[in-house]
Amino acid sequence: MATQHSRSAARLMMAPAVILLLGWMLVPLTMTLFFSFKKYLPLRGDSVANGLEWVGFANYARFLSSSSFWPSVQATLIIVGGVLVITIVFGILLAILLDQPMWGQGVVRIMVIAPFFVMPTVSALVWKNMFMDPTNGILAHLWKAFGAEPVQWLSQASLPSLILIVSWQWLPFATLILLTAIQSLDSEQLEAAEMDGAPVLKRFWFIILPHLSRAITIVILIQTIFLLAIFAEIFVTTGGAFGTKTLSYLIFQRVLESQNVGLGSAGGVYAIILANILAVLLMRVVGKNLDA
Amino acid sequence: MGRIVLDQVSKSFGEVEVIPPLDLTIDDGEFTVFVGPSGCGKSTLLRLIAGLEDTTSGHIRIDGEDATNVSPAKRGLAMVFQSYALYPHMSVRKNIAFPMRMAKMSQEEQDKRIDAAAKALNLTDYLDRRPGQLSGGQRQRVAIGRAIVREPSAFLFDEPLSNLDAALRVGMRMEISELHKKLDTTMIYVTHDQVEAMTMADKIVVLQAGVIEQVGTPLELYRTPRNVFVAGFIGSPKMNLIEGAEAAKHDAHTIGIRPEHIDVSTTEGLWQGTVGVAEHLGSDTFIHIHGVPGCEPMTVRTDGEFGVKHGDTVYLTPNLAHLHRFDAEGLRLE
Amino acid sequence: MARAATTQRKALNTALAWLIGFLIFFPILWTILTSFKTEAQAIASPPIFLNFDWTLENYSVVQERSDYMRFLWNSIILAGGSTILGTMIAIPAAWSMAFVPSKRTKDILLWMLSTKMLPAVGVLYPIYLLFIQLGLLDSRAGLVIVLMLINLPIIVWMLYTYFREIPGEILEAARMDGATLKEEILYVLTPMAIPGIASTLLLNFILAWNEAFWTLNLTAVDAAPLTAFIASYSSPEGLFFAKLSAASTMAIAPILILGWFSQKQLVRGLTFGAVK
Known part of the structure; x- marks a missing residue:
């Protein structure tokens, strides 16, 4: 539905965004790929200007055989998966609750959305110190009040603690999308189901849940994009200790903390491959669902 | 001015040819209606003339100049869309002023034309409202106002009345006809409603599957449809088309007789049938009759007081002076 | 959902929703409250909710630092x-x-x-x-x-x-x-x-x-x-709860205020335009 004129205009107007993103993707990617085949330890005097030593796949082999590699992949998947499950399950429940008639819905909605505005560094610091601190944290007080021994949250239950913090940040997003989706559900459909004698649980399972499938897909897509990249939460709370080292964080440590750029870059390539596998899987699902 | 000539114009979307090459001339000041069933390519043809779509081949000439590759803005045409396409964020005044603003016309001239258009279209009291606050008919008038202030060489209407209710439609139909008489500008009007076509057009273009079936004045099409398609499409209720033995009696593959050209009697006639449904409109009665060989059901028009009911036996006699004959290809036989 | 629910049902929904809303909002509320406490009150056991001596001292310390x-x-x-x-x-x-x-x-x-x-x-x-x-x-x-x-x-x-x-x-x-x-x-x-x-x-x-x-x-x-x-403030200053809270409040306040004033657009925006 367009003329040749508008089609060429369209290509022209899309060009800046496409070229910028292509550059943003390709330039650093090529460099990372290049470094991953080199020995590159800036602190020992290696530099691009002096030429880097070609080491073939040595960095790849070393990164893969490092004892931190598989645990980091595992930690990444546990965190992403855990947060997704929690935010979607609680998001659906919360959305259904917020869809009911009540007083002060606006205020409740603001309170529920609020965590999304809190920057990750702040939320991590607040949770780490004021809630999860084993002596002075609120949770410690709560445990003591019930006569229990306070938990060393970030060392003894590091992964669940991290998942809790990140879920708190992302629950508002999931809830809001799901709430919007529920509100768009035709109430006549539910009434028809009720007339047909479907009990509450069946109505949820056969009408509400299928209606939400598109919204759930979007929650999964967007959250995964952001969750794979979580950094500040780990940086501030455990610094990657106690099994919370995600693949991203492991690479960060290799590159910046131990200044082994070659090794870190090889890790980066692994991370990019992993992300691409996830991306392809997600896009398959989402691409289909985006049309509706 | 506003003479539009289509010369071997065709349009394909990818592999699908929606309009095979066609020729058409629309004379200056003519009210031309493109009519046809939905999907016949009439809107596409209009959009080709407007410049909103590229032609795949052929040339479009407006007032003698080749406009095939001219952008819509520069063709000097105005269009009224099916959805009215008013700018929701602008007042009625700003909507009407928009084309003049784009043409960088002086403010005085703009005001003068807006006032004139508003007066002509009964919009003076609504100039400061937003489109959202207007009724369907008023929106339609704003869309027309926006079109006339440009003083275009031709107006294009894309099914402009299909979103209005029946009563309003009749009113707007007359308003547009009057506007045409007053402005004396070329108008091209697309509709799927043959009543609109019959009542408004100087010239009707009947389209099917992108092909022009016939071009002519409303009465020409009514009296001498060139083929079975036009015969069935123009006229309401539809012409009865009869095939088989009855048609063979007249040396034709198909014969057609309009409902208003059949006499009905309860006692005697050429054909016999039973009444299925009788629609009493008051002024007329339309009777759908079953059992006439070669035509199921046959529709006839009779006067409003004709009292028959479901199951009655009636006799029909066609007025042979108004009989249409068609060959096996569906073309008219003289 | 078009039917009017009974008042009783509505009250129950309201109570539950407010409770959950409050729990979700609590970390933010607690941070803001703590920012007005003295360091001693901030780590008092049991925690003090409202009846503390309100002070702006933490803010000036953070600003100075x-x-x-x-x-x-x-x-x-x-x-x-x-x-x-x-x-x-x-x-x-x-x-x-x-x-x-x-x-x-x-x-x-x-x-x-x-x-x-x-x-x-x-x-x-x-x-x-x-x-x-x-x-x-x-x-x-x-x-x-x-x-x-x-x-x-x-x-x-x-x-x-x-x-x-x-x-x-x-x-x-x-x-x-x-x-x-x-x-x-x-x-x-x-x-x-x-x-x-x-x-x-x-x-x-x-x-x-x-x-x-x-x-x-x-x-x-x-x-x-x-x-x-x-x-x-990662560490070890993070142990000074009141100051950490003041700094946190200062960091998130502009966005919270912005969000408060533009709730409607924000709710729309938060769904990334993807759900209607």
């Missing part, structure tokens, strides 16, 4: 600059995708989104080197560009979904009325899409404001925004 206004200003420049720049690039692109779609439109859109899945750490060092080469390290300009690039796919996507709701006939009408492409976008599309554009701006401002990977790794002093301001 690090120049809050400078970080705030950097945050505003980075978030605002990257959002506006991104929107200016995204509007034409989204126009193209929404109104002149081709077979590849969806692929391009998904590809753009997929660039967001590239792990930032994977390209941190190259970007770091490029920034040194170009003299962009710890500069606002460099960060504005990076933040713009990481949010661009989201901006394009959101605008695309909002633009698609606008009937193409209206843009065609503008074209027939003699508007050029620029005028069509400027006078017709943009004003009609204002609510969507506002939501997009708002959400991306917040995403850029809260971005904490590039802002932490590519800034030191000059361009450091509030994320860096707060990260400097």
